[in-house]
Amino acid sequence: MSQEYYELLVLAARYVFALLGVIVVWRATRWLRQDYRQRRWVMSALPDAGYIGTLYVMEGQSKHLSPDDSLPLPTEGLLGCGAGCDVRVLHPTVSRRHAMFEFRTDGLHLRPYRDERLQVDGHPLPQGCEAILNHGAILTLGGVMLQLRLFAGVQAITAFEPEPEPAKGERA
Amino acid sequence: MKSTKNESPIRLLVSAIVLFEAITLLLIAIKPPFLNTEALMLAVALPLLCWISTILLPKFVPMDQLLMALTNFLCGVGIIILYSIVPERGLRQALLFALGLGAMMAGVLFVRWIRNWKTLCWLMIPASIGLLLLPIAVGVWNNDVKNIIAMRWFGNFQPSEIVKLMAMLVLAHFFSQRRGIRRKLPALLFVAACLGVLLLQRDLGTALMYYLTALAMYFVSTGNGLISLLGLVGAAVSAVVAYHIPGFAYVRVRVAIWRNPWDTALGSGYQIIQALMAIGSGGLWGLGLGLGLPRIIPAYHTDFIFAVICEQFGLVFGVCVVLVYVALLARGFSIALRARRSFYALLAFGCTTLLGIQTFVIIGGVIKMIPLTGITMPFVSYGGTSLVSCLTLIGFLHGVSARIEADTEQDIAIVEASEDTYDYDYDYDDDDDEYDDEDDWEVAEA
Numbered sequence: 001m002s003q004e005y006y007e008l009l010v011l012a013a014r015y016v017f018a019l020l021g022v023i024v025v026w027r028a029t030r031w032l033r034q035d036y037r038q039r040r041w042v043m044s045a046l047p048d049a050g051y052i053g054t055l056y057v058m059e060g061q062s063k064h065l066s067p068d069d070s071l072p073l074p075t076e077g078l079l080g081c082g083a084g085c086d087v088r089v090l091h092p093t094v095s096r097r098h099a100m101f102e103f104r105t106d107g108l109h110l111r112p113y114r115d116e117r118l119q120v121d122g123h124p125l126p127q128g129c130e131a132i133l134n135h136g137a138i139l140t141l142g143g144v145m146l147q148l149r150l151f152a153g154v155q156a157i158t159a160f161e162p163e164p165e166p167a168k169g170e171r172a
Numbered sequence: 173m174k175s176t177k178n179e180s181p182i183r184l185l186v187s188a189i190v191l192f193e194a195i196t197l198l199l200i201a202i203k204p205p206f207l208n209t210e211a212l213m214l215a216v217a218l219p220l221l222c223w224i225s226t227i228l229l230p231k232f233v234p235m236d237q238l239l240m241a242l243t244n245f246l247c248g249v250g251i252i253i254l255y256s257i258v259p260e261r262g263l264r265q266a267l268l269f270a271l272g273l274g275a276m277m278a279g280v281l282f283v284r285w286i287r288n289w290k291t292l293c294w295l296m297i298p299a300s301i302g303l304l305l306l307p308i309a310v311g312v313w314n315n316d317v318k319n320i321i322a323m324r325w326f327g328n329f330q331p332s333e334i335v336k337l338m339a340m341l342v343l344a345h346f347f348s349q350r351r352g353i354r355r356k357l358p359a360l361l362f363v364a365a366c367l368g369v370l371l372l373q374r375d376l377g378t379a380l381m382y383y384l385t386a387l388a389m390y391f392v393s394t395g396n397g398l399i400s401l402l403g404l405v406g407a408a409v410s411a412v413v414a415y416h417i418p419g420f421a422y423v424r425v426r427v428a429i430w431r432n433p434w435d436t437a438l439g440s441g442y443q444i445i446q447a448l449m450a451i452g453s454g455g456l457w458g459l460g461l462g463l464g465l466p467r468i469i470p471a472y473h474t475d476f477i478f479a480v481i482c483e484q485f486g487l488v489f490g491v492c493v494v495l496v497y498v499a500l501l502a503r504g505f506s507i508a509l510r511a512r513r514s515f516y517a518l519l520a521f522g523c524t525t526l527l528g529i530q531t532f533v534i535i536g537g538v539i540k541m542i543p544l545t546g547i548t549m550p551f552v553s554y555g556g557t558s559l560v561s562c563l564t565l566i567g568f569l570h571g572v573s574a575r576i577e578a579d580t581e582q583d584i585a586i587v588e589a590s591e592d593t594y595d596y597d598y599d600y601d602d603d604d605d606e607y608d609d610e611d612d613w614e615v616a617e618a
Contacts, residue, residue: 011460013461015457016195018489075513
């Protein structure tokens with residue numbers, strides 16, 4: 001092939017490359033949109049996905065909270081009335097960050113945030129200590145009494161994967 | 173669950189990438205005066221590698237196909253551009269891409285199967301600092317920066333590229349601890365130490381990447397806007413200080429050529445002017461593969477490779493490359509948002525943010541949007557350590573994505589188990605003292 005013909009071929013190929021670039025972007029965007037829709041569909045089919053149960057409000061009345069409310073409970077996070085909390089208990093007696101929790105194979109590990117007051121089944125939880133809660137446990141944060149209600153199938157989690165060993169001194 | 177396999181846009185996406193790679197390499201192969209058999213072999217090998225890694229590999233290793241396809245496209249563009257200018261470099265980049273895919277697999281399995289990160293992260297801290305200190309001891313100066321080690325057989329090795337992988341894991345681990353600033357302190361000290369060593373190497377581009385990524389991860393993990401804002405202000409103050417102190421005189425030069433490169437058109441502003449002229453001369457559709465004068469641009473194979481892409485393939489294609497990066501980042505953030513555990517969410521967020529900052533800093537520098545900083549364009553620029561580390565970051569994202577899939581399967585199992593045992597009967601009797609048993613709770617000293 002002569003140099004002239006080759007240059008013509010390369011000049012024509014420029015448009016093909018631009019088209020292929022556009023196709024790549026278009027299909028990637030479509031994929032992202034499709035994936036988003038599919039996720040929404042899965043989430044609507046699994047409304048409790050990512051949650052292990054609920055915190056049922058037994059006592060505590062405020063503008064945004066009333067008895068019989070159920071607060072969805074994720075596997076780990078912060079409990080409090082602050083905007084950054086994973087479970088928001090909107091009550092004036094609850095601190096912005098009141099407690100930290102994490103679900104492990106033996107139950108829900110609960111620890112007060114700094115020196116916040118917390119009661120588990122009527123017993124005060126001292127600062128720096130950790131309680132392991134199971135289904136039905138009652139925790140009191142300020143003037144709010146909550147009951148832990150784990151989903152019936154949550155025990156299936158343990159059948160899938162063993163949790164890592166906790167760090168030394170983290171809990172008994 | 174509804175299957176989306178047939179509806180997935182994977183086939184057309186991969187076909188477009190394979191076609192692009194095959195046509196470009198065939199064009200290079202038939203370039204007169206003689207037939208380049210090496211390019212012909214590459215025209216078969218590269219599309220085949222793309223097909224295997226995007227279609228075949230996810231059947232055996234849990235991977236995100238969209239991430240894989242986009243990564244393949246970007247790496248392919250890099251290899252083709254490098255091969256069209258200097259075939260030896262293109263061939264070496266292709267070999268490193270294959271090696272990087274191996275590193276990516278390792279990254280996937282690493283994130284997928286390792287559960288206890290604590291010991292590993294504590295070990296990574298001294299290892300990272302040690303690696304970063306190596307160029308100061310045995311490294312060579314390269315454009316006023318001492319961040320690489322020259323090895324006789326292996327070529328140049330940049331430890332900061334490997335350290336960024338460890339930094340992501342360490343930061344994600346310590347920032348995911350929800351027990352106040354005390355638990356995050358090792359990570360903050362680690363970042364400070366890394367920045368200190370990078371400043372000794374005068375590698376401000378990498379230091380900027382590390383700092384902004386760490387700051388973004390800190391903000392995401394704590395939600396503390398005040399400290400994060402203070403961090404940003406601190407970075408701005410440091411930049412002003414660096415501008416004025418004699419030790420970092422080249423910062424002043426970079427800012428000067430950013431403001432007006434035409435003042436020193438034949439001196440320090442030469443490279444940015446050549447890059448801008450290359451982008452301009454390419455026009456919308458480019459000058460054609462192999463027809464421009466990319467060798468005129470200094471550092472055409474590393475820092476200024478985006479200018480070469482625009483010159484050869486045109487502005488339309490250049491915008492497509494930028495949009496592919498945007499799609500890649502969108503996918504990364506989507507993975508981070510879906511992760512259940514904070515460690516995985518932070519890891520995915522950190523990896524994506526790091527790649528995003530790196531891309532923005534280098535493309536922004538080449539098109540004169542921000543002052544130029546000498547870092548590589550992820551997946552595209554010539555550089556073995558950078559390519560392998562970027563592919564490993566993508567491997568981490570694949571690993572987190574695989575964890576999310578496993579979590580979704582667990583959710584389905586939980587729902588099915590719930591349906592089998594109870595029908596969500598929560599008419600709980602408050603007077604029932606079944607759960608008031610002392611054994612149901614325990615308190616222990618930490």
